[in-house]
Amino acid sequence: MFTTAAVRERLSRWDTLAALSDRQKECFLELSSTAANRPVPEHLPTEDGVVADVSGSLSSQLDSIQTSQQFMAWCAEVEAQAESEQDKCYREYISQLSQYRCQCGEMLEEAESALVTLANMRERHQFVSQRTGALHGACQQLMEDQTKLVNLAESISSKLTYFTELDRIGTRLGSPAFSVTSDGFLPLLSRLDECISFTEQNLHYKESQVYLTRFRQYLSRALALVKQHVVSTLRLTTSSVLPKPGAVAVLSENSYAQFYGKFRSSAPKIKALMKEIELRADTAAEYKNLLHDCCHSYVGQRGLLLTSSVHSSLAQITQQHSTDSTALVRAGCDFMCRVCQDEYQLYFHFFSVDSPELKGLLESLCYTLYDVLRPVVIHINHLETLADLCSILKVEMLEEIVSQKGI
Incomplete structure (x- = not known):
């Protein structure tokens, strides 16, 4: 393909390379006059103003052409204008596409920014989920520890009640108003048995031997009260029915x-x-x-x-x-x-x-x-x-x- 400069160079040498005869020059002048008087094509605007403007513009341009070189330059310019007119819709389309491309680029940038934001949110969500899971696990462990401690406290409290019963039992046995005929005597006796049994089974507890000795002392005192009550009741009943001395x-x-x-x-x-x-x-x-x-x-x-x-x-x-x-x-x-x-x-x-x-x-x-x-x-x-x-x-x-x- 020849470039524009090469074409112009060849056209500038056209006169010397292809010289016209006198007859050919006359024919050219006739054709030029004929072309100048050619009617406007039907598909072009026929308004007088438009035709006049175009004819005037062409006439002014042709009048300024003095050499073939200027003519070739003018032809190139006309061709460029024609091409420009023909390519105008494409250039507009290209411009529109460029705008769309810019908009798409902006959208891509926004999408990438959104993806980055989503990635950050995902990382934060994972972090929060991990922390939440760790917190849940810690809470669960605390609940289990609390349950164990509560059970341990209840176990200690239930076992401690056997030892704290010592003072209560001693107080009741030492009360003058308390006797074997009282409603609370038999439950007290049962509680004493439970305390003695528990202490005997857990002699490894601190001071359990001391408590066991005290519990047995209280049991002996309670049983002594029972024996005293039974013996005194039997003796009193016997003395009330025995015949008087000398009687049979x-x-x-x-x-x-x-x-x-x-x-x-x-x-x-x-x-x-x-x-x-x-x-x-x-x-x-x-x-x-x-x-x-x-x-x-x-x-x-x-x-x-x-x-x-x-x-x-x-x-x-x-x-x-x-x-x-x-x-x-x-x-x-x-x-x-x-x-x-x-x-x-x-x-x-x-x-x-x-x-x-x-x-x-x-x-x-x-x-x-x-x-x-x-x-x-x-x-x-x-x-x-x-x-x-x-x-x-x-x-x-x-x-x-x-x-x-x-x-």
């Missing part, structure tokens, strides 16, 4: 209230205490010893009350049946069965479990009958009479009375 009481149907009524009236309060003592007798030696002492005191008071009366009653029966040994044995055994049955029933008004002391009491009463009947039996020489006595003892006593009544 005989057991009969009319004397039942004297020997059993008052004891039964005082039995409920004692049995309530004895029931608690019996429940604990297998777990602690102190309760077992107390139960033994109470049973021994009861048996002693009953023996003191019954021994002389049983002797007197058997002596009266012996006197009534002195001539009939079989009637004597029958009446004596029947009397002793009633006494033993009444004593057995009365015993369970005070206690809930059997004891060797009760067996000893009944045996001592029965030995009284043995002492009465033995001299009579050993002096009987008739075999038939001895057989009758054996029949009475075996059939009437052992099979009928003892087996049926469960004595």
Whole structure:
């Protein structure tokens, strides 16, 4: 492709390279005059002002052309103007595209700025999320630690209550108004057992041995109060029904209230205490010893009350049946069965479990009958009479009375 300068250079040498003849010059002048008078094309504006302006402009420009070089420059200028007119829409479009490009660049910059801002926000969000997660974890750990501490405090408090009970128990036992018949005595006894059991299981606690000793001292004091109450009640009841000195009481149907009524009236309060003592007798030696002492005191008071009366009653029966040994044995055994049955029933008004002391009491009463009947039996020489006595003892006593009544 030739550049504009090269074209102009070639055109400047056109006259010398392609010289025209006279005839050709005349033809050129004719063509020039014809071209100057050529009508305006139909697609161009036909207004007189526009045509005049264009014609005037062309005429003025052509008039100023003197050489071929100027003509070539003018042609180049015209071509440039034509090209400029033709490319105007494209240049405008390019300008518009440039504006769009600038706007797109600005939008891209704004988008990049927004992305940077979003990235910063994402980083901050992650940071906040991490801090929030760490805070949540710390709070959760604090809650767990708090729960552990609360549980530990409750555990310590629950264990400490056993030790703080010492002063309260000591105060109540030392109160003059407090006795074994008070409503709070049995709960106090149960609390003492719990404290002793807890202290024995945790001897590794500080000063636990000291507290255990004190608790056992208080238990001994409480059980001593029980023993004192039971013994004094039994003695008072016995003294209220004992015959006066020199008088002899005989057991009969009319004397039942004297020997059993008052004891039964005082039995409920004692049995309530004895029931608690019996429940604990297998777990602690102190309760077992107390139960033994109470049973021994009861048996002693009953023996003191019954021994002389049983002797007197058997002596009266012996006197009534002195001539009939079989009637004597029958009446004596029947009397002793009633006494033993009444004593057995009365015993369970005070206690809930059997004891060797009760067996000893009944045996001592029965030995009284043995002492009465033995001299009579050993002096009987008739075999038939001895057989009758054996029949009475075996059939009437052992099979009928003892087996049926469960004595």
